[in-house]
Amino acid sequence: MENKREIFHVLTRRFGLLNKNCCSVGGFDISTVQSHILYEIDKQNTPSMQQIAETLAMDITTFSRQIQTLVKMELVKKTPSSQDKRVSLLSLTTQGKFVATSIDHSMNAYLDEVFSHLNEFERETVIRSLQLLNGAMSKSSVCCTPLY
Amino acid sequence: MENKREIFHVLTRRFGLLNKNCCSVGGFDISTVQSHILYEIDKQNTPSMQQIAETLAMDITTFSRQIQTLVKMELVKKTPSSQDKRVSLLSLTTQGKFVATSIDHSMNAYLDEVFSHLNEFERETVIRSLQLLNGAMSKSSVCCTPLY
DNA sequence: AACAATACTTGCATTTTGCAAGTAAATAAA
DNA sequence: TTTATTTACTTGCAAAATGCAAGTATTGTT
Numbered sequence: 001m002e003n004k005r006e007i008f009h010v011l012t013r014r015f016g017l018l019n020k021n022c023c024s025v026g027g028f029d030i031s032t033v034q035s036h037i038l039y040e041i042d043k044q045n046t047p048s049m050q051q052i053a054e055t056l057a058m059d060i061t062t063f064s065r066q067i068q069t070l071v072k073m074e075l076v077k078k079t080p081s082s083q084d085k086r087v088s089l090l091s092l093t094t095q096g097k098f099v100a101t102s103i104d105h106s107m108n109a110y111l112d113e114v115f116s117h118l119n120e121f122e123r124e125t126v127i128r129s130l131q132l133l134n135g136a137m138s139k140s141s142v143c144c145t146p147l148y
Numbered sequence: 149m150e151n152k153r154e155i156f157h158v159l160t161r162r163f164g165l166l167n168k169n170c171c172s173v174g175g176f177d178i179s180t181v182q183s184h185i186l187y188e189i190d191k192q193n194t195p196s197m198q199q200i201a202e203t204l205a206m207d208i209t210t211f212s213r214q215i216q217t218l219v220k221m222e223l224v225k226k227t228p229s230s231q232d233k234r235v236s237l238l239s240l241t242t243q244g245k246f247v248a249t250s251i252d253h254s255m256n257a258y259l260d261e262v263f264s265h266l267n268e269f270e271r272e273t274v275i276r277s278l279q280l281l282n283g284a285m286s287k288s289s290v291c292c293t294p295l296y
Numbered sequence: 297a298a299c300a301a302t303a304c305t306t307g308c309a310t311t312t313t314g315c316a317a318g319t320a321a322a323t324a325a326a
Numbered sequence: 327t328t329t330a331t332t333t334a335c336t337t338g339c340a341a342a343a344t345g346c347a348a349g350t351a352t353t354g355t356t
Contacts, residue, residue, distance in 0.1 A: 135265070213306095
């Protein structure tokens, strides 16, 4: 079957579910968006608000409020940059780091379970293919502009 | 050893963008969720509300309201079942069918563009891998049901 | 006939979202 | 140096999305 849209439709829904189901850690209820924010802060080195918002393609105002929530939950710390006083640098608190790591573990556990339904060869092929796909998407010129 | 979570994190984000950018068709502004609803109604044969809500793993009350919106937009028609008067059968209006088809075309165009960055062999491998992955997810006990 | 189960719908109350509009700081121009 | 512009956010709405509780109507079951 060559209908790509069908494949992506199902995949998208499943990814959504996967991300939804992963994120209850030790009393904290983390939304999908919030888990993505934590992930990116963890990955990047004391990034600014702009950087993360742009990476996640989020509206900066929505992002600002999400960060406020995460700061209230004591998962994220906002430090004013000494270089540029307009900029807020983001980092995870100890708790935030713990939550991010926990989510990472459960996600990888989920994914391992999923991949356990494939044999070793298929597993490697799929992983390599997803990397290829990621690469292709990053090269795409129409990625973030509306198509008609 | 590749980090699956990283791969999925990026893929999820990109898929989200893809779905977000797809959905402005001839004056209609369709949200991602709505496009998924249209897609499923189109695919299934006069399904009930429950069926689609369950397929998309949506809360039935949220779904009910989304359908009300789509009915107001004259994209979806709700017909009471003659078999069971509690049931509403869903179908696309002519306009709805047009919108669904347009979105389908845009999505496929986008995906073709993405895949154009791969060679023929990679393309086939990736498609086949995504199908494998879908299959594995459908077998998974930890997520992704009841999609099929 | 009485009760439970199903298929929705409506009432909140909360959360999420994004466009305007605002503040403060850095940079460019006059 | 002063003024204007840009940048990095924050707040004020208002609209949309979400989900639990509680409702209505219909069907299925003792």
